[in-house]
Amino acid sequence: MPPATLSDMLSATLPAKDTPFTLGIAGLRVSVSCQPKTLNSKLRARYRKFLTHAEAQVEAQVQLVGDLRPHPLLGRGTLFEGERVRFSAPGFQGEIDPKRGTASLQLSSASPIEEVDYFIRVIYALLAFGAGGMLFHSAGIVREGQAFLFFGPSGSGKTTVSRLSSDYLTLNDDLLVLLPLGDGWQVYGTPFWNPSQTRPSSQHAPLAGLFRLVQDKDVYLKKMSKSRALAELAGSVPVIPLSGRLLPPLLERLAGLANAIPIYHLHFLPDDSFWEVIRESGTSD
Numbered sequence: 001m002p003p004a005t006l007s008d009m010l011s012a013t014l015p016a017k018d019t020p021f022t023l024g025i026a027g028l029r030v031s032v033s034c035q036p037k038t039l040n041s042k043l044r045a046r047y048r049k050f051l052t053h054a055e056a057q058v059e060a061q062v063q064l065v066g067d068l069r070p071h072p073l074l075g076r077g078t079l080f081e082g083e084r085v086r087f088s089a090p091g092f093q094g095e096i097d098p099k100r101g102t103a104s105l106q107l108s109s110a111s112p113i114e115e116v117d118y119f120i121r122v123i124y125a126l127l128a129f130g131a132g133g134m135l136f137h138s139a140g141i142v143r144e145g146q147a148f149l150f151f152g153p154s155g156s157g158k159t160t161v162s163r164l165s166s167d168y169l170t171l172n173d174d175l176l177v178l179l180p181l182g183d184g185w186q187v188y189g190t191p192f193w194n195p196s197q198t199r200p201s202s203q204h205a206p207l208a209g210l211f212r213l214v215q216d217k218d219v220y221l222k223k224m225s226k227s228r229a230l231a232e233l234a235g236s237v238p239v240i241p242l243s244g245r246l247l248p249p250l251l252e253r254l255a256g257l258a259n260a261i262p263i264y265h266l267h268f269l270p271d272d273s274f275w276e277v278i279r280e281s282g283t284s285d
Contacts, residue, residue, distance in 0.1 A: 024052030
């Protein structure tokens, strides 16, 4: 028998594409196992930059039981029951219990990738909150080793700002994980994206500034009041505000973020001139 090649040895140590895999985002780990196994393979390819061999904190089981719905489900009936989250909608039934480290989903869909992706996002929203941070809707751009977050509702310009910053690293132009680190915060890329967005990065950087995007005919910064900043930040945190129990500690956490990091309204044009305004403000020093 001929000796094994390096390729043979590597392939023997790598898990098959249709076996369970573990996601690692900001040091938070979720194993995912899907039936049918072809769904596993597609998700593994989607998340390939974020795979890890470390032990998972949550084990997620996904079962595709049919393809009755031709379009993704918009309302998934996401409800908090104590520390657990339940999903109760036609063709989308499941539960996440972060305390026990378990999650399960049964769905019927002709396009399940997007819906399983939502399920995994909710798991990470819970894990990030449990770790003292949060999942946060924004574009995250790393410039000179610092992360700048540009946030606002859909259509405010998060993807536009990312595309105008092609000389810099985009962590993600929609969803990021924020975790406290010392006296500041660290920003981590996530794999949650769609083909119309900029491909995300698995890297991270310290948070330097937060900018609520406002499309305008002039380019300038306006410092936010603490009360306005709190409302704007809370509107960019998914899932957690649905829980009456978790909302008060979330607001306290966001107040700490607002005290530690400068927060502005950024009025901008569809060009990269906003970076010069940010530099002149001293935020990037």
